[in-house]
Structures are given as C-alpha cells and as structure tokens.
Amino acid sequence: MATFRIKRFNPEKQPEPYFEEFNLDIADGATLLDCMNEIKWTLDGSLTYRMSCRSAICGSCAVKANGHALLACQRQGEHLLDNDDTITLEPLGNMKPIKDLVVDFTPFWDKINKVKPYLEPKDEAPAKERHQSQEEFRIIDDASTCIMCGACYSDCNTLEVDDNFLGPAALAKAQRFVGDSRDSKTLQRVQDLSEPGGIWDCTHCGECVERCPKPARPFDRIKEIMTVALENGVHNNNGARHALSFTNSVKRSGNLNENRIPVESMGFFNIPGLLSLIPIGLRMLLKGKVPPVIHHSIDEVDDVKRIFKELDQ
Amino acid sequence: MIEHDVVIIGAGLAGMRCALKVCKDLDVGVLTKVYPSRSHSGAAQGGIAAALGNVEPDSWEEHMYDTIKGGDFLNDQDAVEEYVKAAPDIIYELEHMGCVFSRTPDGKIAQRSFGGHSKPRACFSADRTGHAILHALHEQLMKNSKSVKIYNEWYMHSLIIDGDRCNGVVVSNIQTGEVEVIRAKAVVFCTGGYGRVYKITSNAFASTADGVMAAFEVGIPLEDPEFVQFHPSGLYRQGILFSEAARSEGGYLLNGKGERFMEAYAPSRMELAPRDIVARAEQSEMDAGRGVNGEDCIHLDLRHLGKERIMERLPQIRQLGIDFIGVDCITDPLPIQPTAHYSMGGIPVDKGCHVILDSEGTKMHGFFAAGECACVSVHGGNRLGTNSLLDAVVFGERAGESILEYVKGKDLGNVNEGEEKAKVLEKFEDVFQRDGSESYNDIRDEMKEIMTTHCGVFRDAEKLKVCIETLKGLQERFKKGKVTDKGKVFNTEIYEIMELGNMLGMAVIIATAALERQESRGGHFRTDFPKRDDEKYLHHSMVYDSPDGLVIKTKPVVITKHQPTERTY
Numbered sequence: 001m002a003t004f005r006i007k008r009f010n011p012e013k014q015p016e017p018y019f020e021e022f023n024l025d026i027a028d029g030a031t032l033l034d035c036m037n038e039i040k041w042t043l044d045g046s047l048t049y050r051m052s053c054r055s056a057i058c059g060s061c062a063v064k065a066n067g068h069a070l071l072a073c074q075r076q077g078e079h080l081l082d083n084d085d086t087i088t089l090e091p092l093g094n095m096k097p098i099k100d101l102v103v104d105f106t107p108f109w110d111k112i113n114k115v116k117p118y119l120e121p122k123d124e125a126p127a128k129e130r131h132q133s134q135e136e137f138r139i140i141d142d143a144s145t146c147i148m149c150g151a152c153y154s155d156c157n158t159l160e161v162d163d164n165f166l167g168p169a170a171l172a173k174a175q176r177f178v179g180d181s182r183d184s185k186t187l188q189r190v191q192d193l194s195e196p197g198g199i200w201d202c203t204h205c206g207e208c209v210e211r212c213p214k215p216a217r218p219f220d221r222i223k224e225i226m227t228v229a230l231e232n233g234v235h236n237n238n239g240a241r242h243a244l245s246f247t248n249s250v251k252r253s254g255n256l257n258e259n260r261i262p263v264e265s266m267g268f269f270n271i272p273g274l275l276s277l278i279p280i281g282l283r284m285l286l287k288g289k290v291p292p293v294i295h296h297s298i299d300e301v302d303d304v305k306r307i308f309k310e311l312d313q
Numbered sequence: 314m315i316e317h318d319v320v321i322i323g324a325g326l327a328g329m330r331c332a333l334k335v336c337k338d339l340d341v342g343v344l345t346k347v348y349p350s351r352s353h354s355g356a357a358q359g360g361i362a363a364a365l366g367n368v369e370p371d372s373w374e375e376h377m378y379d380t381i382k383g384g385d386f387l388n389d390q391d392a393v394e395e396y397v398k399a400a401p402d403i404i405y406e407l408e409h410m411g412c413v414f415s416r417t418p419d420g421k422i423a424q425r426s427f428g429g430h431s432k433p434r435a436c437f438s439a440d441r442t443g444h445a446i447l448h449a450l451h452e453q454l455m456k457n458s459k460s461v462k463i464y465n466e467w468y469m470h471s472l473i474i475d476g477d478r479c480n481g482v483v484v485s486n487i488q489t490g491e492v493e494v495i496r497a498k499a500v501v502f503c504t505g506g507y508g509r510v511y512k513i514t515s516n517a518f519a520s521t522a523d524g525v526m527a528a529f530e531v532g533i534p535l536e537d538p539e540f541v542q543f544h545p546s547g548l549y550r551q552g553i554l555f556s557e558a559a560r561s562e563g564g565y566l567l568n569g570k571g572e573r574f575m576e577a578y579a580p581s582r583m584e585l586a587p588r589d590i591v592a593r594a595e596q597s598e599m600d601a602g603r604g605v606n607g608e609d610c611i612h613l614d615l616r617h618l619g620k621e622r623i624m625e626r627l628p629q630i631r632q633l634g635i636d637f638i639g640v641d642c643i644t645d646p647l648p649i650q651p652t653a654h655y656s657m658g659g660i661p662v663d664k665g666c667h668v669i670l671d672s673e674g675t676k677m678h679g680f681f682a683a684g685e686c687a688c689v690s691v692h693g694g695n696r697l698g699t700n701s702l703l704d705a706v707v708f709g710e711r712a713g714e715s716i717l718e719y720v721k722g723k724d725l726g727n728v729n730e731g732e733e734k735a736k737v738l739e740k741f742e743d744v745f746q747r748d749g750s751e752s753y754n755d756i757r758d759e760m761k762e763i764m765t766t767h768c769g770v771f772r773d774a775e776k777l778k779v780c781i782e783t784l785k786g787l788q789e790r791f792k793k794g795k796v797t798d799k800g801k802v803f804n805t806e807i808y809e810i811m812e813l814g815n816m817l818g819m820a821v822i823i824a825t826a827a828l829e830r831q832e833s834r835g836g837h838f839r840t841d842f843p844k845r846d847d848e849k850y851l852h853h854s855m856v857y858d859s860p861d862g863l864v865i866k867t868k869p870v871v872i873t874k875h876q877p878t879e880r881t882y
Contacts, residue, residue, distance in 0.1 A: 052351050118453060
C-alpha cells in the first residue's frame with residue numbers, strides 16, 4: 001500500500017494549503033497520473049489537477065513529485081515511491097496555485113510571448129517550401145520538441161529569486177528561432193535576449209535539463225543562443241563581457257583574475273556600474289576576502305594556452 | 314454578454330487554422346477547454362499527406378483514389394477531390410509559417426510511406442508531426458494576439474439557435490465557474506473526436522464528444538457515427554499511440570508464434586494495409602488464441618531497423634516504450650493492441666464547412682464545423698493515416714473562407730442572455746442536486762468496457778443490442794450520480810460529469826447506427842454481415858433525435874470518378 005501525500009489548496013474553503021494523505025495500491029504498470037485519477041475517481045472527487053493526452057505530448061499534467069517537477073503521465077507510480085512507500089505531490093513552483101495541483105500559467109505564457117515566438121522569414125514566400133538542409137533542421141530539432149509543460153519553469157533556481165528572468169522554456173523557444181535558417185531576425189533576437197532577464201541571467205545550474213521531459217533541454221539551448229550572440233558580436237552587456245573576461249583570464253593565466261573580472265564585466269567606461277561595485281569591494285575588504293592584487297599564472301599555463309589554441313583551430 | 318464576429322470552439326489544428334484565416338478581417342474569439350498547445354492534434358505522430366512528389370513522383374489523382382479506396386467508397390468524391398488538390402499548397406503554407414519539417418538530403422520536406430497510400434506522401438517532423446504543426450499555428454496566433462482573443466480553460470455547454478440560425482454559445486470559465494454567453498455572427502466547432510467512449514483508446518481525456526452532442530441537442534443530425542477507427546498500434550492495456558510511422562519505417566507485426574501474420578490478410582501491402590484491415594487482422598489473431606502469451610496483445614517489432622534509424626525517425630516512440638512499459642524497441646518488441654483512435658463520422662457539413670441538416674444540404678446558418686468533429690465526408694468508412702491532419706488544416710481554412718463570405722452585412726442575432734444562462738445554470742444545479750446513490754466512475758468504466766467489447770473492432774446484432782440496453786441503463790444511473798466537489802473554482806469533477814453525460818449520449822448513437830448498418834465497410838465490421846452491401850448501404854447514415862428515440866435517415870454518397878469496386882490489398 002502506497003501513501004500519496006498531496007498538498008491541497010482550495011481558496012473557497014480556506015486560505016492556507018495543507019497536506020492530505022491517501023492510501024492506494026498502485027496497480028501494475030500504473031503511471032503517476034493513473035494513480036491520481038484513481039484517487040480522484042474513487043476516494044476524493046475534489047482533488048484537482050490538469051491532464052489530457054496521457055502520452056507525454058500535451059504538457060498538461062506537470063506536477064512536483066517528491067520535490068521535483070515531472071509529467072505525471074510519463075512516470076510509473078512504483079518508481080516514485082520513497083523509502084516510506086510515500087509519494088509527495090505538490091503544485092509546480094514559481095507559479096501561483098489556483099487550486100490543489102493547478103497553478104496559474106499566465107506569467108509563463110507572457111514570457112513565451114516576449115521572445116517573439118514566431119518565424120520572421122527572410123523573404124517573400126516562394127511557390128513551394130523554403131529549403132532547409134538536414135543539418136539546419138537538426139539545429140532546431142531539439143528545441144521544437146518542447147511541450148510547454150512548465151516543469152523547467154517550476155524548478156528554475158533563477159526564477160525563484162528573479163521574476164524578471166524569462167525562464168528556461170521561453171529561452172528554449174527563442175533558440176528554436178535564433179537557430180532557424182529561415183529566420184531573418186537572428187541579430188535582433190540575440191540582442192534582445194542579451195538584455196537583463198535574458199540568457200545571461202541564467203545561473204547555469206542545469207536544473208531545467210534535469211526536469212525537461214523531452215529532448216528540449218533548455219540550458220543546452222541557452223548555451224547555443226549565447227554562442228550565437230558572441231559570434232554576432234553582441235558583447236555590449238554584462239553577461240557577454242563576463243563570459244569573455246572569464247575566458248580571457250583562463251586563457252592568459254590558467255585561472256581567474258578575480259579583481260579584473262568584475263571590472264571587465266561592468267565595462268571600463270560604465271561609470272555608474274563601476275561605482276556600484278565599490279560597496280561590495282569594501283565589504284569584501286572588511287571580511288578579508290579581497291584576492292591578491294598581483295595575479296599569478298598557474299605553473300602549467302602553457303598547457304592551458306595549448307588547449308585554447310587547439311580549440312581555436 | 315461577450316461579443317465577437319466569430320467564435321471558434323476548439324484550438325487544435327482546425328480551430329487555429331480557421332482563426333488565422335479570419336483574424337485579419339474579423340474580431341475573433343477562440344475558446345478551448347485546455348490551452349491551444351495542449352489540444353489533441355498535437356498527439357498525431359506520423360505525418361500529414363500531400364502529393365508533393367518530393368521523394369517519388371506523385372499526383373493528386375493518386376491521392377484521391379487511395380483515399381477513396383481506403384474509405385471503402387463511402388467518401389463523397391467531390392469533397393475528396395478538392396481536399397487532395399488543396400493539400401500541397403496548405404503544406405507549403407505551414408512551412409512558410411515556420412513549421413518544422415524533417416528534410417530530404419536536398420532540403421525539401423521529407424516524405425514517407427503510410428498505410429493505404431500508394432506513394433510516399435506523408436510529410437513529417439520525426440514522429441511528432443501533429444505537435445510541430447500545432448505549435449507552428451499557435452506561434453502564428455501569438456503573433457496575431459491583438460486580433461484574436463483566446464479563452465483558455467473555458468468549456469462550451471450549448472449552442473444558441475433561433476430558427477435556422479445560430480447566434481452564439483453558452484460557455485463557462487473553468488477557473489472561476491462563471492457562466493457566460495458569447496454572441497457571434499458565426500460559430501465554428503472544431504471540437505475533435507470522442508474516442509474516450511472506449512476503454513482502450515489513443516484519445517486524450519479531453520476527447521469527449523462535447524461539440525457533437527451540443528450540436529445534436531439542438532436538432533442537428535450526426536453523420537456516419539458508426540464508423541470509428543481502431544488504430545492497430547495502441548500500447549497494450551494503455552491504448553496510447555505508437556505511430557503507424559513505425560510500420561512505414563519497416564516495422565513488423567508478429568503474433569504469439571512469431572509469425573508476420575499480415576501475409577494472410579493483406580499480402581501485397583502487409584503491415585501497411587489500411588488501419589481497419591490491420592486492426593481486424595490483429596483482433597482475429599488474438600481471438601484465435603494467437604496473441605502474445607495468449608493475451609490480447611501483438612508484437613510490433615522494430616529491432617531490425619537498427620538504433621540509428623529508430624533514433625532519427627522514431628525517437629518519441631522509443632521513449633514512450635521506455636517510459637510507459639520499460640521496453641526499449643531497439644532491443645525488444647513492443648506489445649500493442651487495437652485502440653479506438655478516430656471518428657470518421659460527426660457533424661454533417663458541406664465542402665465549405667457549413668453545417669447541414671439533411672440530405673438536401675439545408676444549412677444551419679452561421680454554424681460551421683471542421684476537423685474530426687465534422688463529417689464532410691472525405692474519409693468515408695475508414696480514414697487513411699496522415700489524412701486527418703490534412704483534413705483539419707484544409708477544412709479549418711475552408712471554414713474561415715466561408716465565414717468571411719457569410720458574415721458580410723450580417724448583424725449579431727438576437728440572444729436572450731438571461732434565459733440562455735439560466736438553462737446552463739440549471740444543468741449545474743441538476744448535477745449538484747442528484748441523490749448520489751451511483752458512482753460516476755463505475756458508470757464511466759462500464760460504458761467504456763461495453764463499448765470496447767460489444768461495439769469495437771467486431772460487431773454483431775446480438776452484441777449491439779446488449780450494448781444499447783446497457784448504455785440506456787447507464788444513462789438512468791447517471792441521473793443519480795454522486796458529486797463531491799460543489800465549489801466554483803476549477804471544479805474539474807463537475808466538467809468530467811458533463812463530459813460523461815455527453816459520452817453516454819454519443820455511445821448510444823454509435824451503437825444504434827452500428828446496429829442499423831447491416832453490412833461491413835471500412836471501420837465498421839459486422840460478423841453477422843461480413844460483406845459490403847452497396848445495393849442497400851452505399852449511403853451515409855444521418856442520426857436524428859426524436860421524441861420516440863433515435864431516427865436514422867440516409868444521405869447519398871457523391872460518386873464522381875471512381876465507381877465502387879472490391880477492396881483488396
């Protein structure tokens with residue numbers, strides 16, 4: 001007998017959420033969604049969640065199970081049991097609960113809308129199809145598998161502290177057009193995506209890749225946009241400058257010049273930005289955290305340089 | 314009261330294509346009980362048909378003949394002709410919108426073979442073609458968001474009819490439970506199929522006959538409801554879809570003895586015979602005790618295709634096997650069985666998607682339908698794989714075109730808002746007031762069970778009579794069901810109950826039409842009448858409601874180029 005510990009919330013009844021437990025024998029081969037349906041249809045009809053296709057393509061049934069977002073229809077119930085034969089279900093994170101496991105997707109879709117998620121073609125439509133090579137297709141293949149389930153958005157660590165961040169799903173969607181050989185706005189897109197809230201605000205934790213139920217893997221797509229942005233010379237922002245400074249430092253000395261990177265990231269002529277570093281610098285000084293003024297290279301710096309040379313080639 | 318020039322119910326391929334057609338000129342509302350990107354069109358996997366000739370020379374004439382033969386000559390051939398002729402341009406248009414397609418080595422849209430098609434004409438995006446098109450259309454809607462208002466998670470309850478004109482719909486917001494009236498010059502139903510009446514089905518939980526039953530309740534007949542397609546490769550016990558693309562890429566079907574049994578049923582096309590024939594072959598093998606381990610199960614064997622081809626062409630199917638049953642099709646065969654998949658029948662419409670009331674083509678003005686909920690009929694008795702996405706896109710666009718013409722100079726019709734709202738509020742109240750002595754879950758399970766065993770791949774008079782009686786008993790019990798959630802906010806229980814009511818009504822209609830048609834044609838097979846009978850039944854069924862129960866009339870089949878011949882593969 002398994003225990004389902006489910007976070008319940010019904011604003012019509014009481015303002016605070018609470019946990020309720022249901023006991024259920026998990027039928028052979030039952031998905032988590034099958035189990036949720038069994039609870040709803042035989043134990044408590046008021047249990048509320050979204051679902052539709054049952055085959056991991058519509059993206060309706062994403063919930064948090066044991067603390068992590070997943071698609072309920074895609075996982076076997078048995079596989080999610082913890083050591084106490086319990087599965088804890090909660091609504092997706094980073095979005096406001098409406099009732100039980102249903103959350104408000106409005107901010108999610110607003111951010112998808114912000115990345116201009118549609119093709120802006122290069123020229124007038126030809127009589128037949130635009131040609132695209134198999135290699136060009138592969139560049140957008142993975143991003144186009146996104147089902148908008150919100151699992152990545154739910155567990156994104158940046159979104160937890162920064163509402164302004166576009167989030168992994170919107171950025172993966174953006175890559176689908178940045179990488180599309182038929183699109184004309186690549187430069188404009190990477191410029192927009194380099195603004196605050198865009199690609200450079202991602203903390204590279206990789207949580208979205210862990211949660212993605214499809215091959216969309218948002219962080220991989222974010223890295224691809226970063227590459228396109230740098231290749232197109234879109235450097236005039238803290239994120240790009242930080243990435244370049246980081247690379248240069250390692251290239252030159254084999255390790256990080258922690259005095260130089262913040263300054264280079266802000267930009268030498270960015271006076272307000274540089275001034276904003278002063279309080280942090282002072283606090284670091286007081287705590288004895290300031291790195292040595294003279295930066296030393298590591299002993300094997302020549303090996304590092306060789307690696308960079310090979311990478312360049 | 315909400316007002317729009319046009320209100321479209323359903324935001325799958327047909328609904329969104331229609332919205333895009335009219336949004337430049339008209340004020341459009343699109344209502345969906347999920348979100349557009351969650352529509353069941355997205356679950357379509359294998360492809361969308363068009364005679365592009367990108368891989369082998371092809372023509373609309375061949376596409377037309379294949380479709381008619383596949384449909385066992387019940388298709389209206391004038392409609393089929395227009396539909397296949399429109400196909401190439403509609404595909405190019407999708408590509409121009411940005412739809413992601415797999416490509417040939419020279420960069421054109423790739424095409425592959427499919428059951429019943431004599432040429433490789435299925436354009437595809439790996440094994441998620443519906444998903445690719447659905448998202449491309451959704452992207453275009455987001456681009457046009459200023460002229461299209463999308464009502465996410467709203468439910469349509471009923472049509473507002475005044476004589477021979479449709480003036481709007483009564484709807485409710487699932488998130489708040491508020492009932493609203495939408496007044497519109499034109500109403501379009503793109504509400505999809507009703508496979509959920511079956512136990513084993515590939516359909517989404519949302520595919521519950523809401524649209525067709527709302528039409529039926531205002532006196533519109535349903536055409537050819539007995540024709541339900543069973544897809545040969547549903548995942549064993551779950552019913553979810555393993556695309557026919559698995560067979561077009563070369564997959565074998567094996568019985569419990571390890572034999573490629575299609576040899577005995579369709580020697581020339583083998584696994585790529587039309588779906589009705591393959592599904593019947595599987596069921597015959599299982600009924601004869603030749604299922605895998607003697608169970609209702611057949612093996613879909615892809616192992617000989619090799620890892621590389623599977624990963625390139627069928628990645629999603631492979632993942633579904635791993636996630637849902639722990640079987641990797643690279644190393645092991647997949648267990649499958651026939652699964653209720655598609656409704657060839659639906660709301661009768663003419664080639665311009667105007668809803669019609671009889672065999673004379675009398676119109677219900679201002680009411681249009683497209684996609685799976687409609688019956689044009691381009692699919693006849695059995696739809697070929699990849700023809701449904703095409704149907705949805707072509708006729709979604711057609712519906713839009715007809716509406717642009719129709720609304721010229723039209724005003725909004727008269728609607729008594731209070732009265733219309735009250736009728737729906739009464740429906741809610743009725744559910745809340747029931748005595749609660751019956752379980753809706755039991756009723757739903759029993760409906761699905763009897764439909765699968767008695768009105769499934771093989772039917773006969775005896776079984777169908779039992780089926781109808783059982784369903785009528787369930788309809789009585791339905792009036793005494795128990796509801797637990799009496800709140801207004803996101804009450805999914807109450808909507809499931811309304812959907813169940815629709816499904817029970819639809820199930821009776823399917824079984825009654827199946828009993829009436831004493832022949833075997835396409836997806837409808839009667840073991841007591843195993844032959845096609847053109848003399849008596851080369852016509853469409855038109856099922857009407859009446860005070861004395863269901864009445865079935867007929868509508869002639871339009872035959873232009875191809876006289877019915879024996880159908881062998």
